[in-house]
Amino acid sequence: MILIAVSKTFEADAVLPVLRAGQRHFGENRVQEAADKWPSLKAQFPDSVLHLIGGLQTNKVKQAVALFDVIHTIDRPKLARALAKEFTEQNRHLPCYIQVNIGEEDQKGGVALDDLAALIGLCRDELELNLVGLMCIPPAGVDPSPYFALLAKLAKDHHLPQLSMGMSSDFEVAVELGATCVRVGSAIFGQRH
Ligand SMILES: *Cc1c(COP(=O)(O)O)cnc(C)c1O
Numbered sequence: 372m373i374l375i376a377v378s379k380t381f382e383a384d385a386v387l388p389v390l391r392a393g394q395r396h397f398g399e400n401r402v403q404e405a406a407d408k409w410p411s412l413k414a415q416f417p418d419s420v421l422h423l424i425g426g427l428q429t430n431k432v433k434q435a436v437a438l439f440d441v442i443h444t445i446d447r448p449k450l451a452r453a454l455a456k457e458f459t460e461q462n463r464h465l466p467c468y469i470q471v472n473i474g475e476e477d478q479k480g481g482v483a484l485d486d487l488a489a490l491i492g493l494c495r496d497e498l499e500l501n502l503v504g505l506m507c508i509p510p511a512g513v514d515p516s517p518y519f520a521l522l523a524k525l526a527k528d529h530h531l532p533q534l535s536m537g538m539s540s541d542f543e544v545a546v547e548l549g550a551t552c553v554r555v556g557s558a559i560f561g562q563r564h
Contacts, residue, residue, distance in 0.1 A: 372546065375422050377538075377556030380563045383408050389559065390416045398443075398554050400425025402435050409438060424506075424535075424554055426480045429453040436461050443468040443506040443535050443554075446482045448493055455498040466503045468535050469494065471525065473518045474510035481507065484525075491529050504533025504551065515541045519548040 377398040378386045386397070386408070395418055399405035405421065413419055423439040429450060435442070436457045445451050445467055458464050469490055472481030482490050494500045505526045509518035519536050526534055537545025539558035546553065557563060 372550070373552040375424070375535075375552060375554045376559050377424065377554050378408075378560060379404065379425075379556065381560050383412055385560060386412060387415075390419060396420045396422060396552075398422040398424040398556075399439075402427070402431040402438070405438055406434060422554075432457050433460075436463055436465065439465065441466050441468075444470045444480065445490070445494060445500075446470045446472075446480055448490065451490065451494050451498055451500065455500055458500070464501050466501050466533075467494065468504045468506040468533065469502065470506045470508075471522060473507040473522055476510055479508065479510075487525065488529070491531070502531065504531045504535060505529075506535035508538070509536075509541070516544055516548065519545050519550070523549040 373396050375396045375398040376389055376394050379400045390412065397419060409421055420440045422441045422443055423435055424443045427435055427444055427450060432453045442465055470481040471487060472479050472483055475484060494502045505522055507518060507522045509515040522536055523534055533551045534549050535552045535554065537550045537553035539555050542553040542555055
């Protein structure tokens, strides 16, 4: 079980005590914010591991591959292809997750359930990405259990070992349902403004 401390919106000053306490996995959702904050933190803590947990635009792929260590948000073929090209370019073959729009919500990121199998096939077989698992953010305000259970089933069906699911409000449930990595922000850093 990996605990990702989600440090988005918090300055380096707030992240440092958490690094000093021994936490090593961190999550950021924006490439530019991470690029401003993390190079100096990584210089001080070279064994820290930075996870991209927000949507990625193809024009930021080069910067993202240089900066991050794990990508959680592959959601479309164009992005998968751009990442594959850049991994080769930089000789950095980062572990990747596909983000699934598990509640089939219009405004949510992630690949549609109907398109998941094809995207897994593209990433794993054609592009030979280091695809390790699936990631989701369940719909807000309802019991997340069925969504976590569905993500776990999809990962199992496709022989993907890792499950990135669970946030401050629901990580206990996510762990019970098989999460291998939880992404916890406000429960560690406090409320975001
Ligand atoms: C912000 C964020 C989190 C952390 O949310 P909290 O509720 O503060 O724990 C987890 N995952 C993603 C994708 C996020 O954007």
